[in-house]
Amino acid sequence: MPTSAAPLGALDLLAARLSCRAFTQERLASDELNAMLRDALEAPSSCNQQAWHFVVLDQPEDLARAADLAGGNPHFRDCAALVYLCFQKGWTHDNFSVVQGVAAAGYHLMLSAHLRGWASVWNAGTGDPVAVRDLLGLPAIFENQGAIALGRAAPDSPARKPPRRALETVVSYGRFERPEESIYPAKPAPAYPFHAISRVSNPFAEWNPQSWSWAQLADYRAYSVWAKSPLAGVYTSRREGAATRAWLDMLAPLPEGAKVAELLPWGGTSTTLLAGRLPEDAQLLVAELHPHNLTFIRDRLEREGVTRAMGEILCPDGHLPCEDRSLDAIVVPQSLEHMADPALMLAEIARVLKPGGQLLISARNRVSRAGADWARGESQGQVPLQGPWTPLRPRALLALLAPHFTIEELAGLGLAREGGADALRGSPLLWRRRAIALRARLRG
Ligand SMILES: Cc1cc2nc3c(=O)[nH]c(=O)nc-3n(C[C@H](O)[C@H](O)[C@H](O)COP(=O)(O)O)c2cc1C
Known part of the structure; x- marks a missing residue:
């Protein structure tokens, strides 16, 4: 021995x-x-x-x-x-x-x-x-x-090992100690009996991202994004694929050499589609809460055959480290509803966009059939790998935009919970659609 x-x-x-x-x-x-x-x-x-x-x-x-x-x-x-x-x-x-x-x-x-x-x-x-x-x-x-x-591993199988937490964050001597951001919020309870918790039924799961700190969201997303290798097609949503395309169709023409930032695209699914939509001379930037997500997205884009360079914006506390009035467009792919402080993020977006710059948002709608299903079903279970989220009420979305933006194009996308991307415009019924898609302009 x-x-x-x-x-x-x-x-x-x-x-x-x-x-x-x-x-x-x-x-x-x-x-x-x-x-x-x-x-x-x-x-x-x-x-x-x-x-x-x-x-x-x-x-x-x-x-x-x-x-x-x-x-x-x-x-x-x-x-x-x-x-x-x-x-x-x-x-x-x-x-x-x-x-x-x-x-x-x-x-x-x-x-x-x-x-x-x-x-x-x-x-x-x-x-x-x-x-x-x-x-x-x-x-x-x-x-x-x-x-x-x-x-046998395919020759082009991803060769990057997912990152590990630092020893001192997961080991403590003598008694339990752990950094706050790596303990994820759960509904307060005197005890958390193991058998009362399952993936589809977790009475303690905290789905409201505003009950999480930015640091907790960053930590959670940073590790769980590696639940899969960054293979092409991974994390593609059957439900939202066509809707994402219909929403990206709303991107207005961009000025020469435009700088376009995408906020929190998690595994890069929407980044792949967005990269294909931008003119050659545009600069694509991706903003994430943790460097691990940026690494994952970079590898993912490579495997999707995206050759366009990806600029990186790290915003661990929701503040965008970008100069005032420096970006031409910001794209928010159903990620506002994942943020710890959406109002702060909207204020940041307004600060870093150029006057007249466009903001393209898609947001899951709480008052749709899918929103009601989410409340009855999905939200009763475990918080998903992309982090806690709550679908937005249209009124709340409009209130967030009102201080800084004028809505230029608005559509409700998809009726069915399971998918569909048919766009409804110009009717109050659009507010009942699964996703609200809009393009807004920053007022000068
Ligand atoms: C209990 C357990 C369940 C897992 N289930 C899955 C799974 O269903 N699908 C999958 O692709 N990977 C699964 N994994 C693999 C993990 O995602 C992987 O081990 C983790 O991301 C760390 O990456 P590494 O194994 O390359 O170090 C599982 C791993 C463990 C230990």
Whole structure:
């Protein structure tokens, strides 16, 4: 047993593991896969019961079914094998010890794959649990909590490992201490019982971004943006894709050499579309709350084939570090409703826009059918990865704009909750549409 200093070479190698979501479809021989699984069995388990079980899918048709079930994890289709992490229920449940055991084995499997030259990604998102149970033929006494996808990394698979928090922010000696911005707001309660909280039902989730500080929003977005690699197409919204295009159609012609800033586009979905709309001589700037988001968006644009340079604006506290009257246009892609202080941001926008500069806003509408659904459904669950948000009431949006802006074009986009981008103009019914899209001019 080694007693000397840590074998740094080996640890550096292990630290270089990163999740892969783009595989080559190369198959993995069962001998090699079994060798990895045998390594995984060296993990510790509660009472050494090894109550884990691993169901392996490695046939293309099974992988395709698994991908269909998982929905948001398309890499299931191209990986060489999916190893479903299962465990038997009924024993040593306290402190989730059976789950802890299979998790230890899961990570060991990933490290083994990594050292053997294969790539992997852990997936909690496997799809409807009943359908997954059926796919795996899993008896009722066993549970599945996730799957590890194994395969050969595609040559252009993103090679940047998501950033880690600094040691001193997640480790404290003697007692609990943690920087305030990395503790996310929850509704005040005497206790937060684990079993009372799920993704679709979280009575403690604080969806109102105005109950978060800018620093908390920055911190949350900065790490969770890496929930996926910055692959082309990632985070594209099925619901808002067409609506984003219809909204960007409202961008008025820009002056020569225009400077255009986009505020908080999170993973860069809208930036990709915006970049294609700007004249060649325009300068695209992206404003975000944390450098990690800017890094993600830069990588994302590269993978989307966007060759236009991206200027970066870091605004961790909602103040834009731009000179007064320096920008020609500002684009706010459904992100005003994610901000800790929208009024401050509007005042900042008014300060940095040139007189007559245009402000293009799309905002989700609280008084639409989608807004009502959000209140009844989505908002009862966990705050999403892009951070807390609340759809805006048109009256509140107009009140925010009134001090500085004149609305030049206004449309209500989409009626259905699920999507659609039909634009309604010139009718009071537009205020019932899913998104309010507008172009406003800064008064001189
Ligand atoms: C419990 C767990 C569940 C995860 N679920 C998913 C998932 O469903 N889909 C996915 O693409 N990545 C998933 N991941 C991968 C994480 O996003 C990834 O580990 C994280 O962003 C850190 O990146 P790294 O693994 O490259 O260091 C999961 C990771 C863990 C540990």
